[in-house]
Amino acid sequence: MKRENRLKGVGIYLLGFASLFAIWHVAATWIMPSVLFPPPWQVIVKAIELARDGTLWEHASASLARIGLGFAGGSLLGIPLGLAIGSFPVVRRLLEPYTEFLRFIPATALITVAVIWFGIGEGSKIFLIIYTTIFIVIINTAAGVAAVAPNKIRAARALGAGPLQVFFFVALPATVPYILTGMRLAMANSFVTIVAAELVAANDGLGRMIWDSRMYMLVDQIFVALLVLGLLGFTADRLFRWGIYAFAGRFSPVT
Amino acid sequence: MSSTPALVELNGVSKVYRSLQGSDYVAVRDFSLDIPAGEFFCLLGTSGCGKTTVLNMVAGFEATSSGTIAVAGKPVTRPDADRGVVFQGDDSLYGWLSALGNIEFGLRMRGIAKAERERKARHYLELVGLKGQDHKHPAELSGGMKQRIQIARALANEPQMLLMDEPFAALDAHTRADMQRELKRICRETGRTVLFITHDIDEAIILADRIGVMHAGPASKLKGTVAVTLTPEERERTHDKFTAVYREVHGLIRDEVAISLKRAH
Numbered sequence: 001m002k003r004e005n006r007l008k009g010v011g012i013y014l015l016g017f018a019s020l021f022a023i024w025h026v027a028a029t030w031i032m033p034s035v036l037f038p039p040p041w042q043v044i045v046k047a048i049e050l051a052r053d054g055t056l057w058e059h060a061s062a063s064l065a066r067i068g069l070g071f072a073g074g075s076l077l078g079i080p081l082g083l084a085i086g087s088f089p090v091v092r093r094l095l096e097p098y099t100e101f102l103r104f105i106p107a108t109a110l111i112t113v114a115v116i117w118f119g120i121g122e123g124s125k126i127f128l129i130i131y132t133t134i135f136i137v138i139i140n141t142a143a144g145v146a147a148v149a150p151n152k153i154r155a156a157r158a159l160g161a162g163p164l165q166v167f168f169f170v171a172l173p174a175t176v177p178y179i180l181t182g183m184r185l186a187m188a189n190s191f192v193t194i195v196a197a198e199l200v201a202a203n204d205g206l207g208r209m210i211w212d213s214r215m216y217m218l219v220d221q222i223f224v225a226l227l228v229l230g231l232l233g234f235t236a237d238r239l240f241r242w243g244i245y246a247f248a249g250r251f252s253p254v255t
Numbered sequence: 256m257s258s259t260p261a262l263v264e265l266n267g268v269s270k271v272y273r274s275l276q277g278s279d280y281v282a283v284r285d286f287s288l289d290i291p292a293g294e295f296f297c298l299l300g301t302s303g304c305g306k307t308t309v310l311n312m313v314a315g316f317e318a319t320s321s322g323t324i325a326v327a328g329k330p331v332t333r334p335d336a337d338r339g340v341v342f343q344g345d346d347s348l349y350g351w352l353s354a355l356g357n358i359e360f361g362l363r364m365r366g367i368a369k370a371e372r373e374r375k376a377r378h379y380l381e382l383v384g385l386k387g388q389d390h391k392h393p394a395e396l397s398g399g400m401k402q403r404i405q406i407a408r409a410l411a412n413e414p415q416m417l418l419m420d421e422p423f424a425a426l427d428a429h430t431r432a433d434m435q436r437e438l439k440r441i442c443r444e445t446g447r448t449v450l451f452i453t454h455d456i457d458e459a460i461i462l463a464d465r466i467g468v469m470h471a472g473p474a475s476k477l478k479g480t481v482a483v484t485l486t487p488e489e490r491e492r493t494h495d496k497f498t499a500v501y502r503e504v505h506g507l508i509r510d511e512v513a514i515s516l517k518r519a520h
Binding site for chain 2: 149151152154155156157158159160161162165169170173174176
């Protein structure tokens, strides 16, 4: 019974995806036929071509590597900072100007500064992804610490746990769902930021691919990049969700 | 009773909450109570009378404003493993741990070896009637089962006493009656001293060796105590002796209910 329901769910899901491509096809073939709006099959043919000659892999892997490094770095910095902010009012007051001020300056606004500081290479991109990741992770982690039920902490103290034990065995595990949710949101932000950064200044990456294609009016190539971005983002998010369920299901994540 | 040394001694305890507006709120004033070892003491009072405040101070969650509290002759300054606490809601359970993991939490914090703490945790899991549920997580258990886990978790630590803050108030009537019977059985088997908070006269008579009735808040203290010397068979709502005790307790609390209702309006 449960299995049948699940299969049904997946079926409807796939139907939703198919309809997206169907509407695109109808729109590009009959409603707005134009060289500037390629239908899906043309984009897929182009994608296969670009995958064969290695161009697609070169750009996609460049973008993914930047996202991976920046996202990991931002999370590794953000989690302890968020825990400290959530645990100690002094740290919160000290760091709130940073989090509350900087989180309203979008990473895209810092692209030019990043390029001036760190150059056109990897440095500026990784900086921007760290920047776009860190605040979401900090804020979610701190909110998670603040949301730990006081009775959980009281119970631990009455069972003989000291302050450090309360932190590591109660506050930290109780915060994990919030941390993971923050990371998931940050992941989505990373995809937005990397493309913007590569559009402005980069030697490779999917954003650069879009920009180059524009210069030569290779509209189908732009669409290949867009399609790949959507697919990569979707896959990354699914993998993350799957990871949460597989490894952290007992922390009852908020997904 | 006077020959037994008191395990819990509250002497002239007051609790004042400072408010931001400057007018202080006196929750409890000059509260004194002795609980002998092995006694099941029910503290009965209307809502807002400060009974939870008393429990929180004995647990060490809140400091007294004046007066002293001692357990086994030792002044209470902070929460510790000698006083196990069972809370009303289930939010004190650790959702990421299994039933067994929750029960052995205190033993783990206190550095008891794995084999020993698992043996103890299983013993108390069985004692509260949850044999075979060891790998389930709190989210998979019913309200009554979760309260059983809380009780087992507190008992597994083998504290000198249990502090229970309306632990069955959120349960449905049948589960509550069931849990009251079970708790009485567990206390008979373990001989534990209990301070049990409730606003339910029936519950107090079913469980207690002695019932303390509190004045309506604020600035509340103990109004009087009633010894309950009923046999297990007599602790049935329909029994004549039960209704006699009920009338006695009700006589003490009746006026306080009226006062607390008037204050609420």
